[in-house]
Amino acid sequence: MSKEKNIPTITVNYNNNGSSVTSNELGMRAMQERAYDKRGEQYLLIKSPPASGKSRALMFIALDKLNNQGVKQAIIAVPEKSIGSSFNNEPLTKYGFYYDWEVSPKWNLCNSPGEDGGKVNSVKAFLESKDKVLVCTHATFRFAVERFGKDVFDNRLIAIDEFHHVSADENNVLGSQLKQFIERDKAHIVAMTGSYFRGDANPVLMPDDELKFDSVTYTYYEQLNGYQYLKTLNIGYYFYSGPYADDLLKVLNPEEKTIIHIPNVNSRESMGDKIKEVEHIIEELGEWQGVDPVTGFHLVKTNSGKIIKVADLVDDDTSKRPLVQAALKMPEIKTNPEHVDIIIALGMAKEGFDWVWCEHALTIGYRSSLTEIVQIIGRATRDAPNKKQARFTNLIAEVDASEDSVTDAVNDTLKAISASLLMEQVLAPKFNFTPKNSQSKEIDGFDYGEGGYDPNKENVGWNEEKGEYQVEIKGLSMPESDDAKRICKEDLNEVIAAFAQDKEAIGRGLFDEELIPQELTQVRLGKIIKEKYPEIDDEDIEAIRQHAVAALNITQKGKKSLNDSDNPKANTSLIDGIRKFTMDVRDLDVDWIDSINPFSEAYSILSKAMTEKSLKAMAEVISGKKPNITLEEARDLAKRALKFKIERGRLPDIKSADPWEQRMAQGIAYLARRKSEEQNG
Numbered sequence: 001m002s003k004e005k006n007i008p009t010i011t012v013n014y015n016n017n018g019s020s021v022t023s024n025e026l027g028m029r030a031m032q033e034r035a036y037d038k039r040g041e042q043y044l045l046i047k048s049p050p051a052s053g054k055s056r057a058l059m060f061i062a063l064d065k066l067n068n069q070g071v072k073q074a075i076i077a078v079p080e081k082s083i084g085s086s087f088n089n090e091p092l093t094k095y096g097f098y099y100d101w102e103v104s105p106k107w108n109l110c111n112s113p114g115e116d117g118g119k120v121n122s123v124k125a126f127l128e129s130k131d132k133v134l135v136c137t138h139a140t141f142r143f144a145v146e147r148f149g150k151d152v153f154d155n156r157l158i159a160i161d162e163f164h165h166v167s168a169d170e171n172n173v174l175g176s177q178l179k180q181f182i183e184r185d186k187a188h189i190v191a192m193t194g195s196y197f198r199g200d201a202n203p204v205l206m207p208d209d210e211l212k213f214d215s216v217t218y219t220y221y222e223q224l225n226g227y228q229y230l231k232t233l234n235i236g237y238y239f240y241s242g243p244y245a246d247d248l249l250k251v252l253n254p255e256e257k258t259i260i261h262i263p264n265v266n267s268r269e270s271m272g273d274k275i276k277e278v279e280h281i282i283e284e285l286g287e288w289q290g291v292d293p294v295t296g297f298h299l300v301k302t303n304s305g306k307i308i309k310v311a312d313l314v315d316d317d318t319s320k321r322p323l324v325q326a327a328l329k330m331p332e333i334k335t336n337p338e339h340v341d342i343i344i345a346l347g348m349a350k351e352g353f354d355w356v357w358c359e360h361a362l363t364i365g366y367r368s369s370l371t372e373i374v375q376i377i378g379r380a381t382r383d384a385p386n387k388k389q390a391r392f393t394n395l396i397a398e399v400d401a402s403e404d405s406v407t408d409a410v411n412d413t414l415k416a417i418s419a420s421l422l423m424e425q426v427l428a429p430k431f432n433f434t435p436k437n438s439q440s441k442e443i444d445g446f447d448y449g450e451g452g453y454d455p456n457k458e459n460v461g462w463n464e465e466k467g468e469y470q471v472e473i474k475g476l477s478m479p480e481s482d483d484a485k486r487i488c489k490e491d492l493n494e495v496i497a498a499f500a501q502d503k504e505a506i507g508r509g510l511f512d513e514e515l516i517p518q519e520l521t522q523v524r525l526g527k528i529i530k531e532k533y534p535e536i537d538d539e540d541i542e543a544i545r546q547h548a549v550a551a552l553n554i555t556q557k558g559k560k561s562l563n564d565s566d567n568p569k570a571n572t573s574l575i576d577g578i579r580k581f582t583m584d585v586r587d588l589d590v591d592w593i594d595s596i597n598p599f600s601e602a603y604s605i606l607s608k609a610m611t612e613k614s615l616k617a618m619a620e621v622i623s624g625k626k627p628n629i630t631l632e633e634a635r636d637l638a639k640r641a642l643k644f645k646i647e648r649g650r651l652p653d654i655k656s657a658d659p660w661e662q663r664m665a666q667g668i669a670y671l672a673r674r675k676s677e678e679q680n681g
Helices: 030-036 054-068 081-087 116-127 138-148 173-184 220-225 244-250 274-285 321-328 370-380 406-427 482-490 492-500 503-511 517-532 538-562 574-584 590-594 600-609 612-623 631-648 659-680
Strands: 010-013 043-047 074-078 133-137 157-160 188-193 214-217 232-240 258-261 287-291 298-301 307-312 342-345 360-364 389-397 430-435 461-463 468-473
Touching (some): 030 214, 030 220, 232 244, 274 342, 406 503, 406 538, 517 631, 538 574, 538 590
Parallel strands (some): 232 389
Antiparallel strands (some): 461 468
16 A cells, blocks of 8 residues: 555544533533423434533433423433443532432442343332432343333333434334334433444434434534544545555554554454454554553554553453453543553444544444444544544555455445545534525525625625534525425435445446436435435425535535645645635536536545556446436436426427436436337237
């Protein structure tokens, strides 16, 4: 792997305004205050990044429900025992709140011995008691519901932490139970997650259930923009050939606080023996000096002469791992950045792992779940003194055309690129899109002030008060229904996630030279949104589609400036790129935005990061799967052709120089041919 392959796909700089770590008179930070404002909702979904304070936000909400809303008890379910400590006693009155958070030791079942199944009787005893708060694992809660039914939880708060573990899939027990609780409609539910995506494409909730929840969204951009110290975040994927450990130091600085996540032993990136992989990594880092008898950390002398401490969480030898785990829980890990330098993990040090000094999250091999990637990145995005920048690196095996499993390799690479695209979207600020040339004083919550829209006044840019980026687009459709408005305001990233994880969309977008962008931005995305929200009418589906394409393509165009090879210093941040793009293109138009291939910038990075041989191998696999027009696509094209006729007074011409007009005409011709065949059949 050569040095020039080290290309960050995105860099985001933040303002360090301190807003996300500053508390109000009740002791609430910005996200917690936003969540507390919705405390009266029966169903509440809190989507907020790691380290934003979701646990304490739940404490505020639960205490209000218990003391002011007549709710009998609160049950907090967490995915694993270690996370239960997040809900230990907190003297909230000390910071200005009305009540303290208190959990009796016997009701924090995460701290009690025994298996989850054996703790079910404790849940029953709690439900029959007059105590107020119980903390348990997801598994304990599932077993309790299976044994005692739903009605025993009536008029109680069920809070599900790390909600992304739930799925609407019928095989997900907790997901099925949640659906039954919603149908019964007798319990309060608060769900919290730092990453709402499902890499396996199963939704967390079915659309009709999700629409019953009121959402609180606190973005990554808001969180990091409000830090005191962390200023810059870099996200990048890099390619290697041969054993990954041989190229590790080309992306790893041994003196940077790093968590290395090695690949699953069954993945193609694995070197075949996890213990030997760790040994190989240590050899690359420097000269092994032995093991610290107190912590179990490896001591390694780097080329600079510094002795670094390396914690090995891969070796599951019972005589070694418990010592290392205990050392990582020492108070020093939070207070002293010199306690440990590098952590090597396999399946650990992700969700719920708190090491504020981490500057680099390095992951070898693709991760099929965006949720997992968000959790890994969250380990590096904690705010800490003297920590000015952080980065996430995904080190990926380059596609080898000589491999028998080249198709699997291509699919893995597409998934990694998809995850990178989605993280770019997650890290960007929220957009508030409005139609161009509106005379209204206020559109969808954006106040132009006295006199309404002024064409001579700049009506685009960052709105600090609302925490969003305001953009006007000519011809933009606005949502009408409350559900569609909520999706455009809160859930565009979920729509974009479904689109970017669609293999046909991203594969063709990257490698189909004959692609007409509207086939993706209009036809394919429209179909995906309709499947995701089947109850929403066609007009609102189109409004959601336009908003999603605008958010994706404006982010990608902002990224283009960042990765401009002719002028690499043109912009230092995604936000600078977005600002430059929206200012340079004064007359943003929906049709023009639809004509942009959303994946073209990702390809430009790939072309710099991969060999020509690997790119060709990927293109050959993709071109072999190029689809012909389907009946469903033809019908969608015909609908768009009708809109074209209304606007221009004629049907699309199949001989037009405009390839999109040609494609719409092909759709009409396909339907006409099908109809003729049926009549003559």
